[in-house]
Amino acid sequence: MSAAVSLPRHLPVITNSELRTFRRCAREHRLRYRLRRRPLRDADTLRFGSLFHVGLEAWWRADAAPEARIAAALAAIEGLRDVDPYDRVDAEELILGYTARWGDGAPVVVGVEAQFVAPLVNPQTGAASKTYQLGGKLDVLFAYGFMEHKTTSEDIGLGGDYWQRVSALDSQVSMYTVGARALGVEGPCTYDVIRKVALRPKRATPVESRKYKTNGELYANKREHDETPDEYRERVREHIAENPERYYARGEIVRLDHDEAEHAADVWQTARAMREAELAERYPRNPDACMRFGRACEYFGVCSGQASIDDDTKFRTATSSHEELEEIRT
Amino acid sequence: MSAATTINPRLATVKRGKLDTPIRLLAYGPEGIGKSTLASGAPSPLFIGAEDGTAQLDVARIQPGSWEDIFGLIAELASMEHDYKTLVLDTADWAEPICWDHVCAQGGKKGIEDFGYGKGYVAALDEWRRLLSWLDRLRAKRAMNVVVLAHSKVATFKNPEGEDFDRYTLKLHDKAAGLLKEWSDAVLFCQYETFTHDKNGRTKGIDSGARIMHTVRRAAFDAKNRYGLPEQLPLSWDEFAAGVTAHAPKPPAALKAEIAALLPKLGDAAKKAEAALARAGDDPIKLSQLADWARGKVSISSTKETT
Numbered sequence: 001m002s003a004a005v006s007l008p009r010h011l012p013v014i015t016n017s018e019l020r021t022f023r024r025c026a027r028e029h030r031l032r033y034r035l036r037r038r039p040l041r042d043a044d045t046l047r048f049g050s051l052f053h054v055g056l057e058a059w060w061r062a063d064a065a066p067e068a069r070i071a072a073a074l075a076a077i078e079g080l081r082d083v084d085p086y087d088r089v090d091a092e093e094l095i096l097g098y099t100a101r102w103g104d105g106a107p108v109v110v111g112v113e114a115q116f117v118a119p120l121v122n123p124q125t126g127a128a129s130k131t132y133q134l135g136g137k138l139d140v141l142f143a144y145g146f147m148e149h150k151t152t153s154e155d156i157g158l159g160g161d162y163w164q165r166v167s168a169l170d171s172q173v174s175m176y177t178v179g180a181r182a183l184g185v186e187g188p189c190t191y192d193v194i195r196k197v198a199l200r201p202k203r204a205t206p207v208e209s210r211k212y213k214t215n216g217e218l219y220a221n222k223r224e225h226d227e228t229p230d231e232y233r234e235r236v237r238e239h240i241a242e243n244p245e246r247y248y249a250r251g252e253i254v255r256l257d258h259d260e261a262e263h264a265a266d267v268w269q270t271a272r273a274m275r276e277a278e279l280a281e282r283y284p285r286n287p288d289a290c291m292r293f294g295r296a297c298e299y300f301g302v303c304s305g306q307a308s309i310d311d312d313t314k315f316r317t318a319t320s321s322h323e324e325l326e327e328i329r330t
Numbered sequence: 331m332s333a334a335t336t337i338n339p340r341l342a343t344v345k346r347g348k349l350d351t352p353i354r355l356l357a358y359g360p361e362g363i364g365k366s367t368l369a370s371g372a373p374s375p376l377f378i379g380a381e382d383g384t385a386q387l388d389v390a391r392i393q394p395g396s397w398e399d400i401f402g403l404i405a406e407l408a409s410m411e412h413d414y415k416t417l418v419l420d421t422a423d424w425a426e427p428i429c430w431d432h433v434c435a436q437g438g439k440k441g442i443e444d445f446g447y448g449k450g451y452v453a454a455l456d457e458w459r460r461l462l463s464w465l466d467r468l469r470a471k472r473a474m475n476v477v478v479l480a481h482s483k484v485a486t487f488k489n490p491e492g493e494d495f496d497r498y499t500l501k502l503h504d505k506a507a508g509l510l511k512e513w514s515d516a517v518l519f520c521q522y523e524t525f526t527h528d529k530n531g532r533t534k535g536i537d538s539g540a541r542i543m544h545t546v547r548r549a550a551f552d553a554k555n556r557y558g559l560p561e562q563l564p565l566s567w568d569e570f571a572a573g574v575t576a577h578a579p580k581p582p583a584a585l586k587a588e589i590a591a592l593l594p595k596l597g598d599a600a601k602k603a604e605a606a607l608a609r610a611g612d613d614p615i616k617l618s619q620l621a622d623w624a625r626g627k628v629s630i631s632s633t634k635e636t637t
Contacts, residue, residue, distance in 0.1 A: 126616045127609060158437040159449030159456075167456050188463065245438075251456065254463035256513060 013117060013135035015322055016172045019270050025286040026277050031299050034278070036318040037309050039298040048196060049151045051083055052091045053139075056149050059095065060112045060140050066103035070095065085229045089236060090197040094247065097240040098194065101248040111141040115325060116179035120271055123264040132271050135325055136172075136179050145187030145252075146180045148172065149194065156193045156249040163251055166191055170253070174263035177255045189253045195246060197236050202227040352469040353574065356422075356510055357543070358480040358500050359520030364541050364565050365421070365479045368520065371567025372416035372475055378403060379420035379479075390414070397432035397457065400425065404464045408471050416475040417468065422510060423481050423501045429457050455505045462513050478510060482519070482551075498551040516555040516574075518543040520565055541565035545573075585617035592624040599627055 022029040031037050058076035062069045073095045077088060117135045119128035140147040154162045166173065173189045180187070205222040212218055240247050255263070277283050290297050301307030307314060357365050369375055370387045377384050377391040378400060384391050394400045407417065419425060430442040433453045442450035465476045481501040486494050498519060500507040511517050521544065522537040544551060545559040558577040563569045580588075589607055593600050603624055610616035 125606065125619065126613070127606065157449070158433070159445050159451070159453035163456065164452055167452075167459065186467070188460070252460055253456075254459050256459065256462055257466060258512060 011129070011131065011133045013322060013325060014120070014132045014271060014274070015134075015136050015325070016175045018321070019175075019267060020171065022270060022274050022277075025289045025297070026273075026283040027285040027303060028289070028297060028299055029274070030277075030283040031302065031309055033321045035309065036321055037315040038318050040314060040316055047083075048087050048090065051077065051080060051087060052094060052151050052194065053149060054080060055091055055095050056098070057112060057139070059098070060109055064106060066099050069103060070099050086201050086232055089229050089233045093233060093236045093240055094194055094197065096237070097244060097247055100241075101244050102192075102250070107142050109140055110143055110185070111183075112139070114138045114141040114146075114183060116176075116182045118178050118182035120267065121264060123261060123268055129268075129271065131275055134175060134178065134267070135322065136176060137324060138176055138180060138183070139192075141180065141183060141185055142187070144185070145190060146176060146185060147190040147192050148176065149192045151194050151196055153196050153198070156195050157245075158249070162193070166251070166253055168259055171263065171266070173253050174255055174259060175267065177260065189255075191251045191253050193249045193251075195248075197239070197247075199232070199236055199239055201229075201232045352473050353475040353477070354465075354469070354513060354515045355475070355477045355518065355570075356480065356500075356514035356516070357477065357518045357520055358482050358498075360482055363520045363522070365520055366418075368543075368565055368567055368570075369416070369418040369420065369477045369479060372418065372477055374413055374415040375418050375477070376407070376414040376416070377418045377420045379418075380424045384420060391420075394428075397425075397428045400428075400461065401464055404468055407474065408464075408468050414474065416477060417465070418477045418479065421479045421481055422506070425461075426454075426502055426506060429454050429461075429506075433457060451503050451505055454503070455509060458506050458509055462509070478514070480510070487549075495549065497549065500552075511552060511554070514554075516545065516557060516559070516570075517553050518545055518555070518563075518570070519551040519553045520544075521551075523562075543570065580614075580618075582612040582614050582617055585614065585621050589617070589621050589624055592621075592628055595628045595631070596624060597631065 018029065018033050021032055055073040055077045059069045059073040062072035074092055077083075077091050077095070115135070115137050117133055120132050120134050121128055138146045139149050152162065154160075156162050173191070176189060180189075202223055204224055204226050205218070210218060210222050210224070218224060285303050290300055290303070297303075299309075301314075302309045309315060357368055359365055366377070366384045366387060366389075369377070370384070370389050375389055377389055378394060379391075380393065392403065394403055404417070407414065430450070433450060434440065434442060434444070437445060437450070437453065439445055439450065442454065444450065445453065468474050469476055482498045483501040484496050485499045487497050488494055498521075500510070502510070521542060523540040523542050524535055524537045527534045527536055541564070543563045543565050544553045544561065545555045545563060546561050547553050557574045559570075559573040563573060586607065589603065593603060596603050603620065606620050607617075610620055
């Protein structure tokens with residue numbers, strides 16, 4: 001399957017990420033998608049997700065033999081620059097564990113990073129929007145169903161909060177179900193979740209805190225040197241091998257008729273609100289969304305008057321609203 | 331009477347015509363009320379589940395050995411040639427422990443409670459969702475009706491506005507019961523027709539012997555339908571099907587004619603309506619929505635004219 005899909009007509013595309021951003025904060029949406037100003041550096045946690053995603057993409061594109069998959073994934077990760085060496089270890093070891101867990105019997109792949117566009121449909125009339133259309137990229141497309149990869153720090157055990165949230169409400173699964181259908185594929189979303197490595201590299205004990213035994217050796221919980229990436233790798237490998245179910249989980253996520261109807265109504269209404277904001281040129285800030293996961297929003301400085309969105313040392317202008325979607329005019 | 335002239339009394343009850351969309355029906359009630367008999371009246375039914383309820387019925391039945399077996403069977407029904415027109419899950423409370431066994435095997439637990447904090451039931455709910463999506467697929471692909479049967483139990487309702495009272499509910503875990511009820515187009519509570527009689531300050535229950543289906547919710551039970559059925563129906567598939575057919579949307583041709591007749595009265599909106607009519611094709615739902623909209627427009631403009 002080709003990666004890009006030609007458009008029936010050139011309507012602006014809205015993606016699930018864009019809708020999610022607008023739901024979170026109309027002002028952030030304007031800065032990120034209308035002005036296309038993006039922070040120069042992604043947050044650390046996002047960087048690991050992107051890094052691992054690159055490896056997984058190569059893994060799924062490779063021949064089905066586990067050795068070929070591992071080689072492709074590790075080469076893809078190797079090719080990335082400016083990666084924290086410990087993040088690189090985490091990603092590489094997670095790829096090896098992933099192959100051990102899922103390498104055998106992986107379904108036949110129809111497409112990787114399969115791009116879709118689909119009409120945004122008014123759920124009341126069934127008519128397609130003349131203002132926007134939906135778009136996105138499916139991580140892996142099978143003959144029956146598709147797959148989305150996720151990395152998380154949450155507990156991914158069966159029946160846990162993570163799965164409850166995804167099960168019926170996750171908007172990405174709902175939109176991508178529509179997207180897969182637009183590519184001619186029915187079927188469920190296999191949610192392929194990889195838990196981030198919770199271990200951290202051991203750091204050298206500050207000199208003033210070091211305690212020595214009478215024979216001159218350091219006490220067991222004290223260190224003279226930082227743990228090297230290779231030493232850290234040994235610990236990570238062992239931990240993943242001992243706890244595969246902690247690190248890897250898959251679930252078949254389905255959308256029932258009423259889920260799809262609810263999602264269609266949600267998307268339509270959000271798109272209308274986006275359009276109204278554009279026409280009125282009003283993008284209200286949502287102060288309740290400034291702090292998430294213990295971090296400030298990347299545009300916090302701009303909204304609070306401490307930085308300028310025009311500052312090229314902090315922000316760049318993206319080439320399009322959705323750089324990840326090639327060949328779609330956005 | 332010779333064999334050639336024998337008349338099967340069931341033939342007298344045959345009704346012509348088809349139900350427009352395959353039905354998603356959940357019917358529940360006490361043991362022995364006749365749930366399986368109700369489902370046996372559906373077009374060409376195949377029963378999956380325990381054999382107890384259908385032992386006296388001349389119906390096609392199969393008893394899957396595991397949760398995944400049920401999916402395998404649905405996959406075969408969706409992909410292979412057959413004459414079945416209705417799939418009957420008999421009963422959901424028979425399937426529930428099988429579902430739990432499957433979840434426990436996946437999670438490496440001995441019992442559903444061993445997951446802790448209700449997580450086992452949440453995982454089981456995902457399995458039910460998966461099953462319903464497969465059933466939806468079967469409906470879409472093969473236009474098969476899906477009938478889910480379940481036993482009822484009596485549970486106490488904690489009434490925030492007064493005294494607590496007992497009501498009938500599905501004999502399933504609350505989460506699975508809620509999902510099944512939401513998914514179904516009709517939830518029918520099957521019961522003997524019951525009256526209460528006060529004598530000497532004591533209330534006695536009397537039943538007429540008639541078996542009925544309740545189609546709308548009451549304090550004592552859950553029920554619903556999207557077909558505009560009467561509140562009560564005799565416990566019979568034919569009665570149910572007749573009720574559904576009576577409230578089915580008009581045929582597309584009739585709807586198109588009605589919309590066309592309304593066009594001249596729509597004024598400025600006529601062009602928009604014409605375009606929508608062209609887009610709707612023969613889709614009865616879209617045509618019904620458009621007809622509703624056109625009727626509303628005409629009604630509003632005629633009200634304005636009179637005032």
